[in-house]
Amino acid sequence: MASDVLFTPTQLGALKLKNRFVMAPLTRSRANEMGVPADFATEYYAQRAGAGLIITEATQASFQGMGYPRTPGLHTKAQMVRWNEIVDAVHGAGSKIVSQIWHVGRVAAAANRGVKADVVAPSVVPAPGQIYTDASGFVAHDVPRALATDEIGATAKEFATAARHAIDLGFDGVEVHSANGYLLHQFLSTNVNKRADRYGGSIENRIRMPLEVIDAVIAEVGSNRVGVRVSPGHQFNGIEEDEMVPLYEKYIAELDKRDLAYLHVMRPTANTVEEDVVALARGCFSGPMIVAGGYDADSATAVIAEGTAAAVAFGQSFIANPDLPERVRRRAALNAPDEATFYTPGRAGYTDYPVLAAEETRA
Numbered sequence: 001m002a003s004d005v006l007f008t009p010t011q012l013g014a015l016k017l018k019n020r021f022v023m024a025p026l027t028r029s030r031a032n033e034m035g036v037p038a039d040f041a042t043e044y045y046a047q048r049a050g051a052g053l054i055i056t057e058a059t060q061a062s063f064q065g066m067g068y069p070r071t072p073g074l075h076t077k078a079q080m081v082r083w084n085e086i087v088d089a090v091h092g093a094g095s096k097i098v099s100q101i102w103h104v105g106r107v108a109a110a111a112n113r114g115v116k117a118d119v120v121a122p123s124v125v126p127a128p129g130q131i132y133t134d135a136s137g138f139v140a141h142d143v144p145r146a147l148a149t150d151e152i153g154a155t156a157k158e159f160a161t162a163a164r165h166a167i168d169l170g171f172d173g174v175e176v177h178s179a180n181g182y183l184l185h186q187f188l189s190t191n192v193n194k195r196a197d198r199y200g201g202s203i204e205n206r207i208r209m210p211l212e213v214i215d216a217v218i219a220e221v222g223s224n225r226v227g228v229r230v231s232p233g234h235q236f237n238g239i240e241e242d243e244m245v246p247l248y249e250k251y252i253a254e255l256d257k258r259d260l261a262y263l264h265v266m267r268p269t270a271n272t273v274e275e276d277v278v279a280l281a282r283g284c285f286s287g288p289m290i291v292a293g294g295y296d297a298d299s300a301t302a303v304i305a306e307g308t309a310a311a312v313a314f315g316q317s318f319i320a321n322p323d324l325p326e327r328v329r330r331r332a333a334l335n336a337p338d339e340a341t342f343y344t345p346g347r348a349g350y351t352d353y354p355v356l357a358a359e360e361t362r363a
Helices: 041-047 077-092 149-169 183-188 208-221 244-256 277-284 297-305 316-320 324-330
Strands: 010-012 015-017 021-023 053-055 096-102 130-133 137-140 173-177 226-230 262-266 289-292 311-314
Touching (some): 021 324, 041 077, 096 149, 149 173, 149 208, 262 277, 297 311, 311 316
Parallel strands (some): 053 096, 096 173, 226 262, 289 311
Antiparallel strands (some): 010 015, 130 137
């Protein structure tokens, strides 16, 4: 059984959390083609404010960073108006919230954007498989063009500007998305990054671009409000890491020097590596860690109690259970997630999952 450890407060940099439950960043595709979150996204996030921390769905810093249909941005006035409403609602319901900032890189179809923008990547290596578009169903990923060396500074600036927008809107912090096969992770990889400049080749060169992005964000908003998500050994979106252990030993050791609010480590969703990636990260990082990837209440309790993690991120269980912490507290049954509605527009499977009845919460 889960102990009370999940319900104790903790500190992640400047963020003081009421409990150790974190709502993981979850792409839900409820924005419009211009990246403006739906009006009912405010209700969705506020429903889940029982979490100590909510990490928003991945939010692009520019239209160039948008790849899937209906994902939100943080770079236009209309987008920011809606995020301001969401932040106020979450704070009013008693939780902290950070914005996860991303750029999808090669995992994109230009047809999913409301504004024309190039699909870019470290190198001209298209993502495998297909991507869904509202216009044509599943299509091949667009062939990207390689970012020019002198464009990388501009990309870092976009992240920093989005981070500034987030803090100005009242977000408690930001999380830089350096995982799951998207742009920063593509620079880390050995199969997507084929560059011959200072951003390719050696481990030191491959980690350079992500570190420059993170440093730009830190310079803008301060390190104690910045988290970074990594996913060592995660092969999602066709990523390969031929030197996974030395890569992350070097990368995470560099992150440790930056006095981050936290490091967010996602375990592989399949047995793709033999190494315990959480232990690998813990051995290189001295600050607070959030861990994610298949944890339940008991395993979350254990990883916190042993001192490995400060908090645990829950994904699908928060989709289906807006009141997840209370359900864990009461040892109540959990709703099953409806995968058919994970990425569909509208409220179904988004704001309509049942919560515990009042008489149950008073028990």
